[in-house]
Amino acid sequence: MENIITSQDLKLYYGNFEALKGITVELAEREITALIGPSGCGKSTFLKTLNRMNDLVPGVRVEGQVLYHGQDIFAPEVDVTQLRKNVGMVFQKPNPFPMSIYDNIAYGPRLHGTHSKAELNDLVERSLRGASLWEEVRDRLKKSALGLSGGQQQRLCIARALAVQPDVLLMDEPTSALDPASTIRIEELMAELKKNYTVVIVTHNMQQAARISDKCAFFLLGEMVEIGPTEQIFSMPRDKRTEDYITGRFG
Numbered sequence: 001m002e003n004i005i006t007s008q009d010l011k012l013y014y015g016n017f018e019a020l021k022g023i024t025v026e027l028a029e030r031e032i033t034a035l036i037g038p039s040g041c042g043k044s045t046f047l048k049t050l051n052r053m054n055d056l057v058p059g060v061r062v063e064g065q066v067l068y069h070g071q072d073i074f075a076p077e078v079d080v081t082q083l084r085k086n087v088g089m090v091f092q093k094p095n096p097f098p099m100s101i102y103d104n105i106a107y108g109p110r111l112h113g114t115h116s117k118a119e120l121n122d123l124v125e126r127s128l129r130g131a132s133l134w135e136e137v138r139d140r141l142k143k144s145a146l147g148l149s150g151g152q153q154q155r156l157c158i159a160r161a162l163a164v165q166p167d168v169l170l171m172d173e174p175t176s177a178l179d180p181a182s183t184i185r186i187e188e189l190m191a192e193l194k195k196n197y198t199v200v201i202v203t204h205n206m207q208q209a210a211r212i213s214d215k216c217a218f219f220l221l222g223e224m225v226e227i228g229p230t231e232q233i234f235s236m237p238r239d240k241r242t243e244d245y246i247t248g249r250f251g
């Protein structure tokens with residue numbers, strides 16, 4: 001499988017604090033990579049660097065490289081809006097816009113220049129189907145998205161990300177605010193999504209990482225200690241620190 005994202009000796013500073021201490025990793029196409037590790041170890045920081053969401057934080061400085069399809073995402077000619085279209089993001093708490101279900105999905109495509117009603121209708125349906133939400137909302141597309149349940153809202157946010165046709169989806173603890181049934185729905189959806197998308201997910205839930213991911217990366221104190229096939233990380237980690245973490249000895 002091709003690598004879609006590569007980071008090379010990626011360092012990130014919040015002011016003087018070095019939050020990422022030289023991360024080198026290759027993310028293969030159409031796989032789910034789970035980022036695990038104790039609180040504050042840099043998982044979210046790394047995730048957000050992949051589509052330059054950290055640009056918005058004052059005092060951030062980055063060294064090293066992130067290549068997306070071989071292109072340095074920090075190069076001056078990079079259009080950040082385009083990057084975030086290609087590398088979409090889903091947050092911990094569902095954050096639908098206060099508008100109709102339809103308009104939530106159509107928002108991004110309109111922003112990127114799609115105005116034909118037929119095209120938008122098609123995109124809205126495809127995105128909602130892609131996020132396994134279509135059947136539940138097809139009769140209420142003009143109703144407010146805020147009337148959906150938490151789990152439905154999170155699938156709506158996934159559909160919204162899909163609507164601009166990304167190839168990578170970044171998910172920052174996407175189920176931590178959801179009940180167990182909604183969590184399972186999202187996990188099933190992720191298994192579907194990886195047929196067409198590359199997914200990088202931050203999760204605190206070891207069982208979730210074990211259930212859904214192909215690869216697992218263990219972070220500790222701003223370093224990536226190891227990355228490998230999930231099965232191997234959970235059964236035969238190479239590093240003692242990974243073993244201590246996954247067996248619950250700390251964190």
Ligand SMILES: Nc1ncnc2c1ncn2[C@@H]1O[C@H](COP(=O)(O)OP(=O)(O)OP(=O)(O)O)[C@@H](O)[C@H]1O
Pocket residue numbers: 014017019037038039040041042043044045046057
């Ligand atoms: N905006 C910020 N300004 C300054 N320091 C920050 C900022 N965001 C994160 N940090 C620090 O960077 C380090 C890594 O934080 P990050 O949120 O990436 O960790 P994490 O592994 O995702 O943690 P959690 O699992 O608790 O979400 C932490 O020490 C955190 O306090």
